[in-house]
Amino acid sequence: MEEGFNAYRQSLESEEQSIKSxxxxxxxxxxxxxxxxxxxxxxxxxxxxxxxxxxxxxRYDIERLGVVGVATPRQADILIVSxxxxxxxxxxxxxxxxxxxxxxxxxxxGSCTINGGMYWDSYxxxxxxxxxxxxxxxVNGCMPRPEALIEGFVKLQEKxxxxxxxxxxxxxxxxxAHYRANQERLFGAQVAPSYEENxxxxx
Amino acid sequence: MERKxxxxxxxxxxxxxxxxxxxxxxxxxxxxTKARTHVGYLHRGFEKLIERRxxxxxxxxxxxxxxxxxxxxxxxxxxxxxxxxxIEVSEKATYIRVMVxxxxxxAAQLLWxxxxxxxxxxxxxxxxxxxxxxxxxxxxxxLTGGRVYHMYIYPGGVRRELPxxxxxxxxxxxxxxxxxxxxxxxxxxxxxxxQKRAIGVGVVKSEEALHLGYVGQVxxxxxxxxxxxxxxxxxxxxxxxxxxxxxxGGDVFARALVRRAEMRESIKILRQVIAQMPxxxxxxxxxxxxxxxxxxxxxxxxxxxxxxxxxxxYMAGDGSExxxxxxxxxxxxxxxxxxxxxxxxGEELSNVALIMNSLGIxxxxxxx
Amino acid sequence: xxxxxxxLMLLLAYGFGFLYYGLYRNLSARVHGRFGPxxxxxxxxxxxxxxxxxxxxxxxxFYAGPIIMATGAVLNVLFIPFINHGDSLQxxxxxxxxxxxxxLMVLGPLGNALGVGSNGNPFGVMGITxxxxxxIALELPFYLAVIGVMIDAGSADFxxxxxxxxQEMNLLKHPLLFMAAFISFxxxxxxxxxxxxxxxxxxxxxxxxxxxGKFFALLLSQSAMFSFAKLLLMVxxxxxxxxxxxxxxxxxxxxxxxxxxxxxxxARFSTIQSVEFLMRIPTLLGIVGLALL
Numbered sequence: 001m002e003e004g005f006n007a008y009r010q011s012l013e014s015e016e017q018s019i020k021s022x023x024x025x026x027x028x029x030x031x032x033x034x035x036x037x038x039x040x041x042x043x044x045x046x047x048x049x050x051x052x053x054x055x056x057x058x059r060y061d062i063e064r065l066g067v068v069g070v071a072t073p074r075q076a077d078i079l080i081v082s083x084x085x086x087x088x089x090x091x092x093x094x095x096x097x098x099x100x101x102x103x104x105x106x107x108x109x110g111s112c113t114i115n116g117g118m119y120w121d122s123y124x125x126x127x128x129x130x131x132x133x134x135x136x137x138x139v140n141g142c143m144p145r146p147e148a149l150i151e152g153f154v155k156l157q158e159k160x161x162x163x164x165x166x167x168x169x170x171x172x173x174x175x176x177a178h179y180r181a182n183q184e185r186l187f188g189a190q191v192a193p194s195y196e197e198n199x200x201x202x203x
Numbered sequence: 204m205e206r207k208x209x210x211x212x213x214x215x216x217x218x219x220x221x222x223x224x225x226x227x228x229x230x231x232x233x234x235x236t237k238a239r240t241h242v243g244y245l246h247r248g249f250e251k252l253i254e255r256r257x258x259x260x261x262x263x264x265x266x267x268x269x270x271x272x273x274x275x276x277x278x279x280x281x282x283x284x285x286x287x288x289x290i291e292v293s294e295k296a297t298y299i300r301v302m303v304x305x306x307x308x309x310a311a312q313l314l315w316x317x318x319x320x321x322x323x324x325x326x327x328x329x330x331x332x333x334x335x336x337x338x339x340x341x342x343x344x345x346l347t348g349g350r351v352y353h354m355y356i357y358p359g360g361v362r363r364e365l366p367x368x369x370x371x372x373x374x375x376x377x378x379x380x381x382x383x384x385x386x387x388x389x390x391x392x393x394x395x396x397x398q399k400r401a402i403g404v405g406v407v408k409s410e411e412a413l414h415l416g417y418v419g420q421v422x423x424x425x426x427x428x429x430x431x432x433x434x435x436x437x438x439x440x441x442x443x444x445x446x447x448x449x450x451x452g453g454d455v456f457a458r459a460l461v462r463r464a465e466m467r468e469s470i471k472i473l474r475q476v477i478a479q480m481p482x483x484x485x486x487x488x489x490x491x492x493x494x495x496x497x498x499x500x501x502x503x504x505x506x507x508x509x510x511x512x513x514x515x516x517y518m519a520g521d522g523s524e525x526x527x528x529x530x531x532x533x534x535x536x537x538x539x540x541x542x543x544x545x546x547x548x549g550e551e552l553s554n555v556a557l558i559m560n561s562l563g564i565x566x567x568x569x570x571x
Numbered sequence: 572x573x574x575x576x577x578x579l580m581l582l583l584a585y586g587f588g589f590l591y592y593g594l595y596r597n598l599s600a601r602v603h604g605r606f607g608p609x610x611x612x613x614x615x616x617x618x619x620x621x622x623x624x625x626x627x628x629x630x631x632x633f634y635a636g637p638i639i640m641a642t643g644a645v646l647n648v649l650f651i652p653f654i655n656h657g658d659s660l661q662x663x664x665x666x667x668x669x670x671x672x673x674x675l676m677v678l679g680p681l682g683n684a685l686g687v688g689s690n691g692n693p694f695g696v697m698g699i700t701x702x703x704x705x706x707i708a709l710e711l712p713f714y715l716a717v718i719g720v721m722i723d724a725g726s727a728d729f730x731x732x733x734x735x736x737x738q739e740m741n742l743l744k745h746p747l748l749f750m751a752a753f754i755s756f757x758x759x760x761x762x763x764x765x766x767x768x769x770x771x772x773x774x775x776x777x778x779x780x781x782x783x784g785k786f787f788a789l790l791l792s793q794s795a796m797f798s799f800a801k802l803l804l805m806v807x808x809x810x811x812x813x814x815x816x817x818x819x820x821x822x823x824x825x826x827x828x829x830x831x832x833x834x835x836x837x838a839r840f841s842t843i844q845s846v847e848f849l850m851r852i853p854t855l856l857g858i859v860g861l862a863l864l
Contacts, residue, residue: 030622037612037619042771043216045223046245047270047567050351053317054340057333058605063596066612071218071771074783077619089215089223089244096216101783102624118264121255122247143351211693219772233697233842322772324763324839330603396764396838552697553841556772 019162031163034077034103036066038153038160041076041100045093046083048109048143055146062150065157073099078156081133084112084125087186090132094183097133098195104169105136105160107152114138131182134168134175206231215244219322219556222270224566226543226559230552238547240540242570249571253529258284258358258496261526266352268531269568271314274307275509276516276531277356282437282505283518283529284358287498295484296360297438302373302476303346303355304438304507305469309380310339311510312466315563319459320391322556323400328391335383338376345369360487370477377470384466392463401456405546405558409453415541418534419512420461421562425453431508445472455561465510497524509534511563533568540569573663577649580662581796584648587823588795589614591802595831602835613795620788629690629781636686637782637789643678644797650675651803653819655733655812668727669717672804676759679797680706683778690781698777701842702768708849709758709765715857716752719745720808722864733812740811747860749809754853756826758845759801762834765845802826 055062073096111117116127139152184191214225223244229237253261265280266273313336317329340350347353409425422429430447432440448464450457498520506515512534521527593610600607650667653660687695724735742749758765769777802823813819
């Protein structure tokens with residue numbers, strides 16, 4: 001048995017193989033198409049938005065991976081929460097996320113989405129985005145470099161190709177009560193209407 | 204006959220908004236009859252956070268007040284602390300500071316160009332100018348270690364010595380940018396379709412511009428020659444030679460032309476800095492120990508010229524190591540509320556993004 | 572036989588439509604100074620959208636919109652001959668003429684208006700209003716040019732138009748008419764400076780704002796096919812049609828590249844400006860071109 005990075009990689013690959021063996025060819029093909037076409041919602045929620053133009057333009061050109069920006073949540077697959085969220089922003093982020101159609105994924109960009117980052121003692125930012133919305137991929141740093149964001153996308157691609165049940169939108173559907181309770185605690189009376197009835201009719 | 208109006212929110216999730224803010228618009232057809240700015244999406248409470256921090260702790264977060272150009276914040280913070288604590292800065296550090304500020308100004312203008320051209324659907328300019336901005340960010344990375352947030356201009360000097368061969372790299376980049384600016388002229392500023400969109404849109408009257416406290420390109424776009432670098436020189440801008448470009452139109456296109464000329468002025472200043480940079484000298488003064496770094500019970504107001512206008516800090520100490528009060532006055536507050544709300548009335552919906560970009564509104568700095 | 576022909580034409584239009592859309596993204600990426608996505612990227616996008624879940628409903632009228640648009644695009648492809656002689660790749664063009672094609676070109680935007688009007692999204696309604704306003708201005712110069720071509724050929728049949736161009740193509744015979752038609756063709760293709768309909772900085776995605784999943788994929792597919800149909804129409808009217816499949820690719824590609832490059836160096840006009848512009852310059856060119864016939 002090898003040790004170190006290679007062993008870790010091999011264990012990941014064998015895990016991938018075992019998940020893939022349970023899926024039909026059609027499922028795998030669909031997952032491949034999903035991984036190679038990712039529409040990102042154009043919503044710069046925080047300072048991380050400043051590194052998104054370089055990522056999307058000619059220096060780093062993330063369109064090579066099939067990632068493009070779209071204007072409306074209806075057509076988007078990926079929501080990038082770029083940095084700290086004040087409650088007022090979070091409310092809009094949640095509504096945008098709930099308007100997106102499945103399958104959908106969230107990338108938390110910057111340290112602020114993980115633990116508050118620079119604003120750990122601020123009275124007006126949330127400290128952990130995952131309490132309110134299911135985050136699929138974190139990219140840490142303040143600012144994360146464009147390369148880091150691209151790495152995040154590549155990792156997310158791998159995750160989508162695995163087609164696993166760990167995806168955020170499934171978690172959100174299954175544990176809606178948990179997320180909803182956190183949202184209610186934060187927003188109090190101003191919480192957005194419940195999203196639950198939209199789950200009816202889905203598997 | 205009364206016409207039906209609809210109310211829409213332009214933002215915060217909208218490709219045509221400059222950052223995370225929103226404008227509530229009342230529309231008749233596509234004509235705006237009333238506009239209201241909504242902010243609060245980005246409030247982090249900087250001024251309160253700083254009250255609980257020592258000087259070195261506060262230094263790490265001031266640069267995050269305005270994301271597109273953090274360096275004027277650092278310069279303001281350093282200036283204010285130095286004035287309160289009575290610290291003298293060496294000549295070399297001053298030159299480096301001017302260099303950093305002018306590089307930041309160039310980077311911010313290139314970013315503005317991307318936004319402004321994007322607002323009229325001319326994506327090609329944005330793709331090019333973000334690339335060129337990235338080349339400046341590369342130099343920043345070599346100098347400070349960070350692409351966007353530099354944390355470099357520290358009270359008492361600057362934090363690092365210039366790397367080997369940095370000035371030559373900067374000179375080469377300036378040569379490159381000078382060639383690129385000609386191409387931007389041809390593709391963007393001299394483009395008939397952009398001129399058709401921008402001329403006569405968002406006109407600011409010069410008589411009300413001073414009276415209501417507008418700053419930066421808005422003032423210079425309507426013919427008023429105001430610039431903090433000239434009116435109230437800081438660092439060693441008094442010793443440097445540069446012009447303050449003005450235009451008389453007062454519209455979006457006039458402000459664009461002012462910015463186009465300012466990019467050339469920044470290159471001129473940077474060339475002078477390269478030529479005059481002292482080779483010897485300390486870059487950092489000896490400062491008191493962190494816990495003993497106290498500010499006297501005094502207050503001060505300092506201002507620098509950011510890429511979008513006067514950027515000011517009011518700072519007060521109370522004899523302890525904490526900063527008692529720090530207030531930020533950026534250009535966006537007045538432009539984003541008073542000016543934007545009045546300019547938008549009577550305009551088409553398609554001009555909202557155009558006007559917002561040309562005013563240089565940066566929401567994180569409105570709400571700190 | 573006709574059925575196989577039609578099927579082949581649709582397949583070709585679908586393939587070329589997506590290939591050209593991919594090429595458009597690639598070529599404009601080169602103008603931007605980057606590599607751009609793979610050629611098949613738009614195809615990946617449409618497959619992904621087809622398997623995405625649909626979460627919004629606004630009644631059946633909402634779904635009828637994209638279907639009417641797709642019908643318009645499909646019929647357009649079938650009624651425009653791909654090749655200027657022979658029996659293959661003619662589709663139904665022998666039983667229709669230019670007037671039918673022009674009529675069908677308007678069907679798409681109208682169908683879209685029906686669908687978008689029922690979802691109540693203000694940006695969608697604004698987008699469709701812009702689209703219809705622009706359409707009126709686009710049609711004026713285009714119809715002038717088409718009338719010129721029809722007068723020249725003495726008929727509205729494609730075969731007669733090909734016949735009239737057998738010696739010299741209309742581009743060389745009537746350059747003014749071609750310019751009038753080409754400018755409005757830029758607008759039909761949604762290129763700058765006339766891309767007011769789905770201007771993201773102004774009205775989100777315009778008419779497509781509320782569409783997601785399958786119906787958005789349908790919109791993408793039909794617009795890819797429809798773009799190819801417009802390219803074909805221009806080739807048939809002004810470049811003398813295509814002698815064979817290679818000629819077809821060459822001629823449509825040249826037109827397409829010209830439109831793409833022009834589109835990437837101009838800023839977007841506002842709606843009123845684009846209407847004014849189209850009513851003035853191309854219309855004037857068209858009238859002068861008609862007078863010179």
